[in-house]
Amino acid sequence: MSSPLSSRRRTLLQGGLALGALPLAAPWAAAQTGATPKRGGTPSISLAPEPQIISAAFLTTMQTTMVAGKISEGLVWFDDKLQPQPELAESWSFAPDGLSLTLNLRRGVKWHDGQPFTSADVAFSLLNVWQKFHPGGRLAYASVTAVDTPDAHTAVLRFSRPTPYLLSFMNVYGAQVLPRHIYEGTDLQKNPANNAPIGTGPFRFKEWVKGSHIALERNPDYWKPGLPYLDGVVFRFIPEAAARSVVLASGEVQVALASNIPVSNLNQFSDAKKWRINTTDGNYLASIKLIQVNTRRPALADRRVRQALLYALDREALLRVVFRGIGRVATSPIPSTVPAFHSKSGRQYRHDPKQAEALLDAAGFARKGSAPRLSLNLDLGAGSLEDVRTAEFFKQSLARVGVDVTLRVSDAGVYLKRVFGDADFDLFLTSLHNLPDPTLGVQRWYWSKNIAKGVPWSNGSGYANPELDRLMEAASVEADPAKRRALIDQWQVFVQEEVPILDLIEIDWTTVSSTRFHKKTPQGDGLYASLADAWLE
Template identity: 45%
Template sequence: MNVTPQLLRKPLAMIAVAAIAASTALLPASAEPKRGGTLTAVVNPEPAFLVSAHNPVGGVLQVSSKMFEGLLTYDLEMNLQPALAESWDVADDGLSVTFHLREGVTWHDGEPFTSEDVKFTTMKIWKELHPRNRVNMAKVTDVETPDAHTAVFRLSEPVPFLLSVMNGGESQVVPKHIYDGEDVGKNLVEKDPVGTGPFKLKEWRRGEAVILERYDGYWQEGKPYLDGVIFRIIPDEAARATAFETGEVQYGGFTPVSPCTAQRLGTLENIGVETRGYEFFGTIFMFELNLRDEVLKDKKVRHALAHAIDRDFILENVWCGFGTPTTGPVPPQLTEFYTDDVPTYEYDPAKAEALLDEAGYPRGEDGIRFKMVHDPLPFGPNFVRSAEVVKQNLAEVGIELEIRTQDTPTYLRRIYTDYDFDMSSTTLSALPDPTLGVQRLYWSKNIVEGVPFSNSSGYSNPEMDRILEAAQTENDKGKRVELFHQMQKLAQEDLPIIDLFVMSQATIFDKRLKNHTTQSDGYPTFADAYLESE
C-alpha cells in the first residue's frame, strides 16, 4: 500500500491523504505480473557517469542500480536479504565474514560472476576509491577466494556494521575483467557499464536520456518484466511535474518535485505518492551550531535556541508534512539503536527566554539580546523558507537573525573550511548503523578542515569520543546498543546540533506501475516492476 506523510495534521496537508492512500504501490498477492512495456522515469540531476561502485551519488545510483547489484539487499522492513551472495557467515570473534556467492550469475557480456570480482571490487575500489567504504572497510585486510563462489573477508578488528553496507545502493560489485587496469577510477568513468542487474545499457543520449533494455540472461528467472527503462533528463521542476500529470513520465524517486508539489500530485487520480523505500537513509534536517563562538559555546544558550524553534510549524508548513519527529541524532526508524530516553526541547519561547536570562544575555533597550547569522543549505528554496521561520521564532525571544544565502561552493568553504558561521542548516543520513552516518558529526577526530559534512560545529567531548570509538569495534550487540543509547543522551545534553525532524523522501509514480518499491535503500532494481494494462 502507499503511505502518506505521517505528520499531515493541518487541514491543507490533509487534502492529499485520501488520494495518496488509495493507490497500490506493491504487487498484490493475487495479481499476475504483466510482461512487456517500457517505463519512462525521470532522473535529476543527469548522471556524470553510469558506474557508481567508486562514487555512489544519487543521480548516478538511480540509473546504475538497475544495472549493478550488491552482495546483499534490504527488504522494506530493513532486513538484509541475499542478492549476489546467497548466504553469509560471521565468525564468532568477528574477524572474518564469509560470503557464499550465487552460482549461474553472468555479467552483461556473458562472462561468469566469481569471487575474483568481489575481491577486485573490495580491494581496488571500495577500499581505495569509495568515499565512505575507505573508512568502513579500513579494517578489511584481504579477501580470500578459496573457490569461484566463496569470498572470505579477513578483518584486523571486528567491524560490526560491515554487512550493513553490502547492499547495491552503497556497495556495487563490478567485473574485474572489464575495469581492472592501471587506472581503475578512470575505467569506471569512461568504460560502458557492464553489470549483473536486470537491465543493461542500450544508449546514453547526453542531456536527454539514458536508455536501458532488459538483460535476458538475468539470474532471476523470468525477470525483469519490463522491456526497458528510459531515464529522462528534465532539469526544470515545473516541467517534471507536468510530465507526471500528463503521463509522459511514470516514475520519479527521491522526491523529484518539491514536497508541496508532491502533495498536490498525490490528489490526482492517476498519480500515487509513496514514502516507503528510503528507510536506509534516515535523513535528518538539522541546525549545526558553531561552538567556537563565545555565545554559542554556552550550553544554556544552545538549549534556549532549541526551545525557541517551532519544529512542527516548519515541518507542516514549509515541508508539507513530509517528515517525522525525532528526539536526537538517531532516527526512530533505526529501532535497533534508537532511544527516546534523552533530554528533549519542546517549543517553549518562555522557557527559552528564561534560559537566556540565566545565561547572562538580557534584552537590551531595543529588545535584542544578541545577533546571529544563519547559513541555509543551498539545496533548494525550502531551506531558506525554514530559515525564515527560525528568524521569526528567534525574534520572539530577542535574538536578531540574519539569513545569509550563497552558492554551494561558498557555503561549503564557509562552513567546513573557514568555520565562518553561527548556525547552519544541513542534512545527515544516519544510515543503518550510527557509526556509518551519525558518528561523523560528533567525533572530535572528524573535525577536519576542508572536508564537507564533517564535524563543523567543533564539538569535542572526550566521553563522546570514548563511546563512539568503543562502538566501532564492540562485537557484543547488547553492549553496542547501550553505547549508542549513551551517545544519544550525551548528544542531547551537550546539544551542538539541533535535530528538527527525519525527512521523508517521496516516490511519484503512475498508478499503472506496480511493484516499483521493493527495497528500503532507495534504489530498487525494477526486477519486479511491471506496467498494468490500460
C-alpha cells in the same frame, strides 16, 4: 541571482493546507493486485537535482544511488522488514568468533562488457574504494584487515574485531561492487566509468545528456532469467518542482522518487485509481532533515549557541507548515523508526525563545539595539522546495531571537566543496541517512576519525570529542546486545547536549507513481531498487 525565497517570507509561518485523504500504499503495492507482468516499455523517472556522478561507490547522494542501483549491484538487498536478501552474494556466514565473514558469491554473473564477475572484484572494491573513498565506508569497513579470495566465487572478510553490523551496509548504497579490470591502475575518482558505469545490473548505461536525462537500456545477459521486463529506464532532470508535478500528472513521467513531488502538491495525486503514494521506500535510510553546524567557527564552537539555535525553532510548526505533517519531530540523532536503538532520554529542545535568548546572552551575544546578535550563513542545495521552505522558516525563527541568517542556495558541486572540502560555511541544511544500525549510520556524522577533507557526507561539522569517540567505539564492538544498547543510549544523551548537528524532522520519503507502473517485490531500500522486476501495464 534571483531567488524564490523572498516572496514567501511574510506568509510561510501562517500555516499549511491539510493533506486530506491520500492513496498511501505499501511499497509498490502491485504484488497484492494480481497484475501479470508485461514485457516492454521504457518508463521515465523524474530526478532533481542532476547527479554529479553515477557511481555510489564514491558518492551516496540520493540521486547518484537511485541511478546507480539500476546499473550496478551490491552484495545484498533489503526487504520491507529490513532483512538482507541475496544479490551478488548468494549466502553468507559469520565465524563463531565474529572475526570473519564468508560471502558465497553468485555464479554466472557477467559485467556489462562480458567479463565475468568474481571475488577479485569484491576484494578490490572493498580494499581500494569502499574503505578509502566511500563516505560511510571509512567507518563501516574500518575493521576489515584483509579479503581472502580462495576461489572465484568466495570472498572472506577478515576483521580486527567483531563487526556484526556490517551486513546492514552491504547493499548497493554501501557496497556497490566495481569491476576490477576497469578500475585497477587508474585514478579511481576520475575513472570515466564513474559517469558511464559498467555494472552487473538489469540495465546498461546508454547515454547521459547533461541538463536533460540519463538513459539506460535492458541488459539482455542479466543473471536473473527472464528479467528485466522493461526495455529501459530514463531519468529526466526536472529542476522545477511545479514542472515535476505537471509532467507526472500528464503521463510524461511515470514515477517520482524520494519526495520529488513536494508535499504541498500531493493532493493533486489523490485519485487512487490513477496514482500510488507510499512513504516506505526510504525505510532503510532512516533519514533526518537537519542542519550541520560548523563547530570550527568560534561562535559556533560554543554549545550554548548551538542549543539556542534549536530552542529558537518551533519544529512542531515546521512539521505542520512545511512538511504538512508527513514525518515526525526528531528527538534524537537515532530516528524513532529504529526502535531497537532510539532513545529520547537526552535533552529535548521544545520551542522556547526565552531560553534561546538567555543562552545567547550567556555566550556573549547580547542584543545591541537593532543590530543582530550574530550573523550566520545557511547553505542549502537547489531543487528541493521543502529545503527552501525549511530554510526560510529557520531564518524567520532565528530573526525573532536576534540572529541574522543569510541563505546561500547552490548546486551540489558548490555546496559539497564548500562544506566538505573547504569548511567554508556556518550552517548546512541537508538530510542525512542514519540506516538501521547507529554504528553504521549515525556514528559517522560525529566520529572525529571521520573528519575527512574532500570526502562528501563525512563529519562535515568538524566536531571532535574524545569522550564521545570512546562511547561510540565501545558500542561498535560490544557483542552483548543489552550492553551495546546502554552505550548507544549514553551517546545519544551526550549528542543531545552537545548538538553539533541540529536534528529537525524525521523524514518519510514519498514515492508517487502512476498505477500503470508496477514492481513485484516490496523493498525497504526501494528508492535504490534495481527495477529488474518492474513493468508498465
